[in-house]
Amino acid sequence: MNKLLAPTLLALLLSACASEPEAPAAPETALVLPTPLVRDFSGHWEMDYGRSDNVDQKLRSLYREMQRNAERMARGDQRARMASPELQAANFRQVVDMARLADMITESQVLEIEQSSDDIAIKRENTFTLSCVFSDEQPQMVIDELGSEVCGWDAQQLLFRIALPDGLDILHRVSMSDDRQRLHVATRVNRRGAAPFTINRFYFRFDPLPEDYECEYTLSRGNVCQTASQ
Numbered sequence: 650m651n652k653l654l655a656p657t658l659l660a661l662l663l664s665a666c667a668s669e670p671e672a673p674a675a676p677e678t679a680l681v682l683p684t685p686l687v688r689d690f691s692g693h694w695e696m697d698y699g700r701s702d703n704v705d706q707k708l709r710s711l712y713r714e715m716q717r718n719a720e721r722m723a724r725g726d727q728r729a730r731m732a733s734p735e736l737q738a739a740n741f742r743q744v745v746d747m748a749r750l751a752d753m754i755t756e757s758q759v760l761e762i763e764q765s766s767d768d769i770a771i772k773r774e775n776t777f778t779l780s781c782v783f784s785d786e787q788p789q790m791v792i793d794e795l796g797s798e799v800c801g802w803d804a805q806q807l808l809f810r811i812a813l814p815d816g817l818d819i820l821h822r823v824s825m826s827d828d829r830q831r832l833h834v835a836t837r838v839n840r841r842g843a844a845p846f847t848i849n850r851f852y853f854r855f856d857p858l859p860e861d862y863e864c865e866y867t868l869s870r871g872n873v874c875q876t877a878s879q
């Protein structure tokens with residue numbers, strides 16, 4: 650398995666959630682996965698910004714809902730007790746920190762997935778690869794000085810759970826549409842004492858251009874490509 654985290658990203662993660670350091674530990678709850686119905690995620694994938702979460706919009710919506718929930722609590726409204734963990738968070742600043750961290754670690758525009766019957770590697774643009782080796786259909790756990798990671802199949806979804814020092818927990822849940830043209834990656838970032846935050850990224854399948862093409866993403870026209878000689 651590839652190295653869990655590049656040193657630069659690890660430093661950013663830890664600085665975003667600074668507190669007294671703790672030794673890295675395995676995820677508190679091991680993944681108990683049923684017999685998998687494995688899907689083939691292999692191919693090239695590009696982010697669908699129209700369907701993916703916009704963190705600023707999600708934070709604004711969450712803040713408004715938290716205000717409404719606070720008003721319900723002040724009135725003794727029972728609905729306030731049924732709110733999600735995000736709405737029950739006492740410190741919205743912590744929610745913002747988790748949201749910014751989730752946005753940073755899921756910002757890859759392009760994914761390249763290689764998969765065989767024995768393993769899978771999700772190569773993410775400008776960050777480390779998520780990789781998993783399948784062993785007798787059982788979750789695989791790796792522990793080193795940077796933290797711990799467990800991965801495996803949950804029916805037709807692929808899960809990666811990473812536990813880092815300071816109680817930081819990251820869960821990636823990868824699934825694919827029935828027509829195999831859309832990929833969904835739901836990433837939940839959580840830290841002990843703070844509310845979790847989940848960000849959804851959607852990707853569509855594409856065929857890569859020949860190596861002599863160069864592409865540049867623009868807000869007005871999307872990807873603009875031309876041969877390197879032009």
